Amino acid sequence: MNRKRYFCWGLTAFLTVCALMVFYDTVFRNGVLFTLLGTLLKALSPVIYGAVLAYLLAPVVNSFDELFGRRLGKSWSPVLVRACSILLTWSIMLFFVYLLFSILIPQLYQSIVTLVNNLQTYYNTVYGWVMQLLDRNPRVAEFARQAIDDYWDELRKWFTNTFLPQAQQTIGVLAGGVVSVLVFCKDLLVGIVVSVYLLVLKERFAAGAKRILYSLMSDRLYCDSLKSLRRANRIFSGFFRGKLLDSLIVGVLCFIGATILRLPYTPLVSVFVGVTNIIPFFGPFIGAIPSAFLILLVSPAKCLYFIIFVLVLQQLDGNVIGPKILGGSTELPSFWVIVAILLGGGFFGVPGMFLGVPVFACVYAIVGYHIERRLEKRGAPPADAFAAGGVLADPPPADHTNKQKQGETES
Numbered sequence: 001m002n003r004k005r006y007f008c009w010g011l012t013a014f015l016t017v018c019a020l021m022v023f024y025d026t027v028f029r030n031g032v033l034f035t036l037l038g039t040l041l042k043a044l045s046p047v048i049y050g051a052v053l054a055y056l057l058a059p060v061v062n063s064f065d066e067l068f069g070r071r072l073g074k075s076w077s078p079v080l081v082r083a084c085s086i087l088l089t090w091s092i093m094l095f096f097v098y099l100l101f102s103i104l105i106p107q108l109y110q111s112i113v114t115l116v117n118n119l120q121t122y123y124n125t126v127y128g129w130v131m132q133l134l135d136r137n138p139r140v141a142e143f144a145r146q147a148i149d150d151y152w153d154e155l156r157k158w159f160t161n162t163f164l165p166q167a168q169q170t171i172g173v174l175a176g177g178v179v180s181v182l183v184f185c186k187d188l189l190v191g192i193v194v195s196v197y198l199l200v201l202k203e204r205f206a207a208g209a210k211r212i213l214y215s216l217m218s219d220r221l222y223c224d225s226l227k228s229l230r231r232a233n234r235i236f237s238g239f240f241r242g243k244l245l246d247s248l249i250v251g252v253l254c255f256i257g258a259t260i261l262r263l264p265y266t267p268l269v270s271v272f273v274g275v276t277n278i279i280p281f282f283g284p285f286i287g288a289i290p291s292a293f294l295i296l297l298v299s300p301a302k303c304l305y306f307i308i309f310v311l312v313l314q315q316l317d318g319n320v321i322g323p324k325i326l327g328g329s330t331e332l333p334s335f336w337v338i339v340a341i342l343l344g345g346g347f348f349g350v351p352g353m354f355l356g357v358p359v360f361a362c363v364y365a366i367v368g369y370h371i372e373r374r375l376e377k378r379g380a381p382p383a384d385a386f387a388a389g390g391v392l393a394d395p396p397p398a399d400h401t402n403k404q405k406q407g408e409t410e411s
Contacts, residue, residue: 336361
């Protein structure tokens, strides 16, 4: 018994020292842990791609499983049904990819080529606007000249120390872009194979994960953990899949409307509006403002048409399309949505702005669930009782409570 106790103490001390060393290295030193995690994520990127694809396609595979199960009954084995479901799902996916590359990509490429060819014209247009503004407003011109004189040294240092190194780094990245694309395509192909394995064995993986949890937790904690995980999965999957579908619909509607209005750069603008719509709250503004400026360089009247059309489209998406698809999937108040977007964008950039909301919503739901459980155990009153001015806002003194209890007991 003493040997076992000493072993536990030694193991605890060793793990504590390791944790302190990792914390010190991460915060105050070179961060070997982050380097190790980056290398590990890079090596496992095909598995991550496959897991994401399997997570997105799992509802489609389940739908086909139910359809084949109802139509075929027990005449087909479950393995054959699952194989047909996966084959049909990936056939539909490849068909949509073919439509994307055969219809949208050529038009998008043509829009980008047209934009590049007209850069000189757009530069002259913007230069003319600026010169007219300065000619008509001598105070603005004087202010601009004074600002340039005051910040010339800072501008020169920024151009030399920041802009040029970043430009050289960007050129290096573009030069190695072909290799990066080939590596990404290789990882994606391996990820597709991994996703097929995950879709075939997803029930077995889920059962294995439950066994691990059950071996590490008590029965009550195990049940609470499963409930929390199911709720987090419902929130995350509902938002993740729903937002992708919502953005696809918005992009298609933007393409149709811009084509009817004969707006310039219709494919480019539609893709930009659809992709940025993935970002909650700020996404419509991020996509609409640069697109409107790009159309303004061609035609101010069409820019006005585009602004009105985008406002109508965003109202349609916010009041009809979005609620129908997303519903109350996040269950997150608007204030926390903004906080989640700002935190995710600050730490992880654009992907963090998208993933910050569902991740924060999962944490919010899990914490709220456990708080409600603890309040139920204590027999807490309804939530309104905790509001300002409620029955619990100003609790009675302890002696008054004791006298009241004694009076009730005597009576």
